[in-house]
Amino acid sequence: MSTPKCPICGRPAAPRPGNRAFPFCSDRCKLIDLGKWLGEEYRIPGPRAGDGADAPARPEEREDDEP
Known part of the structure; x- marks a missing residue:
């Protein structure tokens, strides 16, 4: 088994x-x-955390709930 190499150097x-x-x-x-x-x-692919892209709309902002 070979010795692993350092990912930096x-x-x-x-x-x-x-x-x-x-x-x-x-x-x-x-x-x-x-x-x-x-x-x-280093970056992890995908939307930035906290940008609200995946957050569901708040009830007061949804149009389909209006009477």
Whole structure:
């Protein structure tokens, strides 16, 4: 079985429990990855959360409920 590679730098990443930063090779690479998430360099496809695209209309805004 081959040693997994760090997704940030490509160096071999030791498996757990000996490597607390797994799947990264070091705490440095782990922090670089966190910084990319916080800096919005990584994105999950789909509508932005909180834009109201999937939210149902409030009862007072629906036209079909009027008497």
